[in-house]
Amino acid sequence: MQSTLNAAINYHQLNFQWKSQKPTSRKFITSPKILPLTNSLRTSINYEPEEGLDKVPGPPGSEPNSVLRLPVVIRQSGRVSRYIYEGNSLKLVSLDGGAGSFSLDFEDAFRKLVRVSGFGIKDFFIPKQVPENYMGYVKWKFLHRVFSSALQVLATQAMFRAIGIGYSRSLPSAAALNWVLKDGLGRLSRCIYTASLASAFDTNLKRVRFTTSVLFSLSIGVELLTPTFPQYFLLLATLANIAKQISLACYLATGSAVHRSFAIADNIGEVSAKAQIQTVCFDNLGLMLAALLNMLFKNNQRLLAGLPFSVYPIFSAIDLFGIYQGLQHVHLQTLTKDRLEIILNSWIDFGHVPSPAEVSKEEGIDFLWTKNKELWPIRIGCLNTNSEIPKLSMMAMQSLTSEDYYFRGILLCLREGSGTADVIMGLLQACYIRKALLFSSVWETAVEDKDASDLVFKEWFKLIDDSKQSAKRDLSTLNDQMGSLGWALKHILLSTEEQARYSFVDD
Secondary structure, rough: OOOOEEEEEEEOOEEEEOOOOOOEEEEEOOOOOOOEEOOOOOOOEEOOOOOEEEEOOOOOOOOOEEEEEEEEEEEOOOOOEEEEEEEEEEEEEEOOOOOOOOOHHHHHHHHHHHHHHHHHHHHHHHHOOOOOHHHHHHHHHHHHHHHHHHHHHHHHHHHHHHHOOOOOOOOOOHHHHHHHHHHHHHHHHHHHHHHHHOOOOHHOOHHHHHHHHHHHHHHHHHHHHHOHHHHHHHHHHHHHHHHHHHHHHHHHHHHHHHHHHHHOOHHHHHHHHHHHHHHHHHHHHHHHHHHHHHHHHHHHHHHHHHHHHHHHHHHHHHHHHHHHHHHHHOOOOOHHHHHHHHHHHHHHHHHHOOOOHHHHHHHHHOOOOOOOOOOOOEEEOOOOOOOOOHHHHHHHHHOOOOOOOOOOEEEEEEEOOOOOOHHHHHHHHHHHHHHHHHHHOOOHOOOOOOOOHHHHHHHHHHHHHHHHHHHHHHHHHHHHHHHHHHOOEEEEOOOOOOOOOOOOOOO
């Protein structure tokens, strides 16, 4: 394919004391003498990236067929440049694919300005190397941050009115004491929450993130109530700040994992830096929105006092909708028990390993905890001794050997020292067992029977052995396909309950 790009051109000229030669199988460029770079005149060239060294029309006033296009194209900051060789000089030509003549009219100049500005804004906000879903995430983040910031400004104004700031009867010392108390109690609650829910930030990131976002939105509503009940300022403000601090703890704890999912070139530092730029700019836009609303109603104090209650339901709904949609564009590559189960079910049913995007779509956010309600759910952990244990589970434990790193029932119990491959194989075997149990209704009562017959025992251990052989057969191919799709196979993130291990005693 051949395309002609006639453009306004900027030259950087480099003179050499040798003539051009036909390219050989190995191309070397040498120069005994290099002169300083100088700017040249505008010109137009025919741009053909598919071909090698061709002759093209040169600048005005030059001899025809005196320019050679070199097969080196430079792309940087939205600009495309190409090296050309003219006579005894090497030039870097900036290609602008808009103009059709040497004179630029107003429309061409405006188009170029818009394009350059667009690239500049994109470079300012967006990292260089991120996946396609990142832009969708940023768009919804913009919606979330703008309206969340506007609500926070209105809530702060309401709290100032509640403690009397701006009125002659206000007591500055009492107001300061109330403010310090509610902040101190909020931070203490944040520490307790973070310590008690540490592993959930990895295993249930989206669910925890959205749940705490709902909590944050409710806290703003509580703050808006403080002017209505000023006598309960400390109580309401403390409750609101506790909720805010919990939400902030979750935001900070999960932020690195979200950024890592977008850092496809291991550029997590750049992704994190751009995220901070986005947050500051979007929050400032939200502040401007709140200031604009205050300016519109500044001449009517009654309407101004009721403004927060009018916009709160609308802004909160938009804020939460933006958060929810933004999380849908976060495709985590780390493995948890739930994600691994989705992958293994797809492997067993279709012989296909889903990508992180496909698993993210199926996994969802599960805000209402509706997942894992199917028949024969698989759990990782240890047996509960407070409940009656079926005889088949006892037999499964009794048949353990030193080579086994898990046993199942469909409770998957992991042994100390078990690695990632053991967890994948154990869960894959459990998925095979579950499929067999669902296929035959006979097992529905037999597994829970405390007095199962010898025939049931025989069939049960045959099922366990067959599923183990199937898991061993598939493990290598499964791991290869998962690795090729970008899944992180080094570790599997498990909750506190799922991290429980048993030790094998050979006596």
